[in-house]
Amino acid sequence: MATRLFGTDGVRGTANDLITPELAMKLAQAAAVVLGHEQSQRERPVAVVARDPRISGEFISAAIEAGLAGSGIDVYDAGVLPTPATAFLVADLDADFGVMISASHNPAPDNGIKFLARGGKKLSDADEDRIEARMELEAPRPQGGDVGQVRRFSDAEDRYVLHLLATLPHRLDGLKVVLDCAHGAASGCSPEVFTDAGAEVVVIGADPNGVNINDGYGSTHLEKLQEAVLEHKADLGIAHDGDADRCLAVDHEGAVVDGDQIMAILALALKEAGRLKDDTLVATVMSNLGLTLALQEAGISVKQTAVGDRYVLEGMREGGFSLGGEQSGHVIFSDFATTGDGVLTGLQIASRVAQTGRSLKELAAQMTRLPQVLINVKNVDKTKVSSDEGVQSAVAAAETELGETGRVLLRASGTEPLVRVMVEAPAEDAARRLAESLADSVKERLSLG
Template identity: 60%
Template sequence: MPRIFGTDGVRGLANGVITAELAVDLGVAAARVLVASGGFTGQRPVAVVGRDTRISGQFLEHAVVAGLASAGVDVLRLRVLPTPGVAYLTDAIGADLGVVISASHNPMPDNGIKFLARGGVKLDDALEREIESRLGEEWDRPTGADIGRVTPYAASVEEYAEHLVGTLDHRPSGLRVVLDCANGAAASVGPMVLRAAGVAVVTINDQPNGLNINENCGSTHLGGLRAAVLEHGADAGFALDGDADRCLAVDRTGATVDGDQMMAMLALDLHERGRLAHDTVVATVMSNLGFVQGMRRAGITVHQTAVGDRYVLEAMREGGFTLGGEQSGHIIMSEHATTGDGILSALHVLQRMARTGSSLRELASVVTRLPQVLVNVPGVDRTRTDDAEVAAAVAVEQDKLGDSGRILLRPSGTEPLVRVMVEAATPDQARDVADRLADVVRRRLAL
């Protein structure tokens, strides 16, 4: 059987790839793996299940819950709650398993199923493979009193909100903010948290109807947020995605503040207070060189990983680091969360603004983003990016750029494609270097 788990659970077209039958089977398989492990403390294992606002989440939630309960797991239904909220409650409640039904920033027709281990951390690859191996197997079904119970957990939003506000030691009272909820899982809890922290909040895209999640809104479409910040004269604007595990911002002039800049602000705040473990922040190789340079000037080391939040998390755990993330706005503050949390990121950026008395624009200026050009070269052998002539061409161009630029060749994980990324002092210089290298890749690696 081919692997169905990707880098972030199982994801695809709802009722096409992600069917009710698959959801039931995944629930059963996950429950059987959990029961077989014997690691639970109660009479039966306990799972929590939450979802975003997609209409398909309703039937998928019922299907996953049915699979879990039929295999002898007690289930607490959290209903609509951001992914980081499910992760938090998995740990806070002491649940043996967490399940998130969401496709994050994907369009509404998609959905996904993601499992969390005890403590609210991502399931490791070995457990995912074991769950896959049990899909469709014959099994002995529990009966009578051994069947799991299903119970609504009514306080999920309030408990998660209380946790988030409790992470602050300096409340950003008096700031005026626009929050784009992406018509997603944070439509209720996002504004609740910011208001509880003393922030004056104008909300947009906070009326989910099951069909409008991420539709021309949220962290992938900042135009509406930009217009609302200017209209209301807000100090800042923050845009979440559908499951609120990422966040991007705009300053009071409407300029975009990306994940690199937000991470820089948070890193400086922790560094100045002696709470940035090992004076290091974890980022992927796609973080802008301007971020790396800004951190270096501040005496902060940047530990870079492959692209993907799972690699950031792995590096943070292995190195004992407290802050990491991606340019996309998926930021992990491990003192307070086990996954990226958009509301948490926004809260702590606002805290930094209030603590320093500086505007978001001023704080973002610690990172001077270098112009970045990305050229996709299709129809090539993505396994041969170590070709000697390609490597030599990259070395020549990097030598010309010196410390003022950066080159990265990234093979696609799924297509015959190589991505050539170049950062340089000017857009024209970046484009020229990228085009020259793309020509070399095209000539040397053509299929």
């Protein structure tokens, strides 16, 4: 069976290996038909194209725009922008679809092509499959005045900044904030919006040169942010990833505040303001049990989904919920965005600090994070993890020992012969002991040799 081209977040791989100009153009030509001509009410469909600052994004965006315009699509080239900004602009312009060229938190040699449906929403699996199938057919070849035009979207960043400022419940006057932009797509707009919101801003990791994106900076490398917060005696630090769809934070003492703690802070703030729909947060099964316990105490339910922001979004849409996210820092405010937005999330955290007069450390302490140990067990038959009696017996024994004070999760990888064993317990040594025991059981019972 042929491998599906689209992964969990668009088409992603090494630039000029998998992600070639030829592939980019064919994808664009196919999307022009599936998302443009077949679905648009316009005589000439419209698309927004943006990218992160990777050097390969220049030739990929050129190929994408050529494929779209050559297929009769008018293109707004928004230049370097965060993924959530692109999603916002698709909706704001009422464009038929959007294209974001980015590999998110991956290193510079990688790149990716992600399509956004009308309204700035993630594409359905069915539309992705239709695009992939359409790539096998002849592309449209309009002539003369029927070809598309490519226009520079000159006020794209300004529109996004104004949108973000309009979401603020409280200005940031009096706060000192360190921003780590990962040498990525938020290097321009994040410092601008935090400054406009009233904060004193110290910026690191905001000098993209095409090859330094995510290199030692950003939400996957928090050490420099921790150092800068302490050096500048800042109130807090905010870290984005390369395309700024996620956010992690650092408190004034340099301690990391992860996505679960961020969601706890924001869920409690929204409930207090009467804006948390059905007093419910949507989070994945990998979120810390401490998040559920803290929110239950405050009268907030946690709806769990499979791992991946697309599943969080599905869970939010099904119930019309207003807040959801992942431990990694993808946080989605459905009132303001259709996808995770790291700049928006950072603003809301800082606004909560300013509004309450409480430190980020104090706000994060509203949730007690249980020790969590994760072990990847490789080269095993992952299809039997939920049916093997020996493995399930070991899981039951661990759950009995933990009772209500901890949690066990065994999860098969979607792409490898691998099972992830996760245990949460009140103490680190108990979590590690049980996780190692379960990992041994999985290896012994399900090994592929």
